[in-house]
Amino acid sequence: MRIGELSKVTEVPVPTIKYYLREGLLPAGELSSPNQASYGEPHVRRLRLIRALVELAQVPVAQVKDILESLDSDDVPLHEQIGRAHRALTPTRKQTATEEARIAATTQVTDLITRRGWTVEPEAPALATLIETVAAFRTLSQDNLVTLLDAYADAVDSFAALEIEAVTANPTRDQLAESVVIGTILGETLISSLRLLAQESTSAKHWKNR
Amino acid sequence: MRIGELSKVTEVPVPTIKYYLREGLLPAGELSSPNQASYGEPHVRRLRLIRALVELAQVPVAQVKDILESLDSDDVPLHEQIGRAHRALTPTRKQTATEEARIAATTQVTDLITRRGWTVEPEAPALATLIETVAAFRTLSQDNLVTLLDAYADAVDSFAALEIEAVTANPTRDQLAESVVIGTILGETLISSLRLLAQESTSAKHWKNR
Numbered sequence: 027m028r029i030g031e032l033s034k035v036t037e038v039p040v041p042t043i044k045y046y047l048r049e050g051l052l053p054a055g056e057l058s059s060p061n062q063a064s065y066g067e068p069h070v071r072r073l074r075l076i077r078a079l080v081e082l083a084q085v086p087v088a089q090v091k092d093i094l095e096s097l098d099s100d101d102v103p104l105h106e107q108i109g110r111a112h113r114a115l116t117p118t119r120k121q122t123a124t125e126e127a128r129i130a131a132t133t134q135v136t137d138l139i140t141r142r143g144w145t146v147e148p149e150a151p152a153l154a155t156l157i158e159t160v161a162a163f164r165t166l167s168q169d170n171l172v173t174l175l176d177a178y179a180d181a182v183d184s185f186a187a188l189e190i191e192a193v194t195a196n197p198t199r200d201q202l203a204e205s206v207v208i209g210t211i212l213g214e215t216l217i218s219s220l221r222l223l224a225q226e227s228t229s230a231k232h233w234k235n236r
Numbered sequence: 237m238r239i240g241e242l243s244k245v246t247e248v249p250v251p252t253i254k255y256y257l258r259e260g261l262l263p264a265g266e267l268s269s270p271n272q273a274s275y276g277e278p279h280v281r282r283l284r285l286i287r288a289l290v291e292l293a294q295v296p297v298a299q300v301k302d303i304l305e306s307l308d309s310d311d312v313p314l315h316e317q318i319g320r321a322h323r324a325l326t327p328t329r330k331q332t333a334t335e336e337a338r339i340a341a342t343t344q345v346t347d348l349i350t351r352r353g354w355t356v357e358p359e360a361p362a363l364a365t366l367i368e369t370v371a372a373f374r375t376l377s378q379d380n381l382v383t384l385l386d387a388y389a390d391a392v393d394s395f396a397a398l399e400i401e402a403v404t405a406n407p408t409r410d411q412l413a414e415s416v417v418i419g420t421i422l423g424e425t426l427i428s429s430l431r432l433l434a435q436e437s438t439s440a441k442h443w444k445n446r
Contacts, residue, residue: 071376077332078372082365084327104443112432117294122287144437152432155292159426162288163418166281170402171419175426177398181391182431186438188387192380208373209381210435216369216385217431218424221392222322222362225420227354228396233314 029055032065036073043073051076051091075208079114083211089114093211097203107203111210116151123161131161134172138179189213239265242275246283253283261286261301285414289324293421299324303421307413317413321420326361333371341371344382348389399423 033040046052052072055063072094079085079093096102096110123131135157139146146153163172193205243250256262262282265273282304289295289303306312306320333341345367349356356363373382403415 074332074375077330078376081330081332082368082372084329105439108435108439108443112436115428115432119294120287120291122284122291139433142437144433145440146433146436150433150436152429152436155425156429156433158292159422159429162292162422163426165284166288166414166418166422168415168418170405171399171415171423174395174398174402174423175430178395178427178430179434181395182427182434185384185388185391185431186434188384189381189435190438190442192384195380204376205378205381208376208378210432212369212372212376212378213381213384214428214431215365216373217388217392217427218325219362219366219369220385220388221395221424221427222325222420223349223354223356223360223366224389224392224396225318225399226322226356226360226362227352228400229315229318230355232400233318 027065029063029065032069032073035070036077038073038077046073046076049087049091051087051094075204078208079211083215085114085211093207097200097207100199104203104206108206108210111207113151115211115214116155118151119155119158121158123158123165127161127164128157130164131157134160134175138175142179142183185213185217237275239273239275242279242283245280246287248283248287256283256286259297259301261297261304285418288418289421293425295324295421303417307410307417310409314413314416318416318420321417323361325421325424326365328361329365329368331368333368333375337371337374338367340374341367344370344385348385352389352393395423395427 027035029040029043032038033043036043043052047054052069055065055069058064076090076094079090080087085093093107093110093114096107121128135153160172160175163169189209193202193209196202196205237245239250239253242248243253246253253262257264262279265275265279268274286300286304289300290297295303303317303320303324306317331338345363370382370385373379399419403412403419406412406415
């Protein structure tokens with residue numbers, strides 16, 4: 027199909043498709059004449075993936091490009107592909123907590139990881155974010171909320187076990203890698219919106235008139 | 237204290253503090269002379285909250301302002317304050333799924349909410365995001381991952397029960413409202429970074445050489 031039909035099928039405007047082509051997010055079509063390219067089902071699929079990552083999960087275009095490049099390299103091990111999806115979800119954040127709170131948070135998080143037997147790279151960006159967030163709770167005098175850390179950790183451990191089982195059901199290595207990226211990134215949007223609905227419902231029951 | 241000392245205590249640069257004052261995020265100091273304002277402990281506290289929301293949770297400044305205004309209005313009911321924190325976490329997102337997938341997702345999400353007995357406003361922004369995300373999973377042929385919806389919903393239901401218990405322990409109404417905002421917004425950063433660490437660890441165990 028031509029670019030106009032690709033646009034119609036995916037509901038993505040032609041200028042946006044051209045932008046993704048220019049940025050290297052979407053592979054070029056097959057040249058059917060010197061001025062005409064032809065696109066197929068893989069382009070439709072890839073374009074839908076790009077849109078979901080950019081528009082729904084709101085991942086910056088530069089990071090989407092990096093993730094898609096890793097998906098297209100057969101020599102990138104799965105574990106590294108997960109690492110790239112993770113980096114897309116963990117922007118560098120400024121430190122906002124007090125030094126005292128950060129020291130306490132580092133101990134608390136290190137103990138948690140040891141207790142759960144997690145294998146985590148010391149330079150994992152999510153580790154820095156977790157420590158900084160626990161430190162922020164402490165700096166903001168929310169020690170009550172910090173006690174929920176173990177309950178959250180129990181839940182994400184069970185998520186990871188279910189997620190790995192669900193993605194392993196994919197028949198090919200390429201589909202598995204794509205599932206890993208989608209499950210990691212869009213899974214966050216899913217859990218976040220579910221949590222807000224559960225909170226809204228609980229709040230409506232407890233606090234409607236408070 | 238003067239603005240220079242406020243900057244030193246909180247490690248926030250003076251121009252940034254002036255920006256927050258101008259935008260109305262931080263209340264003005266008390267005038268000690270026509271050209272000099274004096275700041276106290278409430279300013280330190282508020283500035284730390286602003287930094288955590290803006291820099292750590294990466295909430296846009298306009299939304300932080302709206303949240304802080306609601307915190308400062310004693311007449312805003314708790315349930316409405318939660319609503320404002322929720323809107324800060326749910327930007328409007330473009331639709332990226334197919335119409336067919338969206339219809340199926342709407343049924344699936346509506347059934348889930350009925351099954352769980354959740355009380356949710358039909359126009360809750362998180363509801364639209366949830367439906368669009370489930371629809372995106374379906375559009376991207378990730379039906380396997382959609383089956384995890386109930387497991388995620390179980391977890392967030394138990395989170396909400398624990399969270400409401402933790403924030404209710406606050407002695408005053410103002411502190412309770414502040415806890416609700418922090419727990420809702422920074423709680424998301426906490427859960428997200430924990431989930432990435434659990435995934436990294438599970439991936440390292442299963443897929444180190446794949």
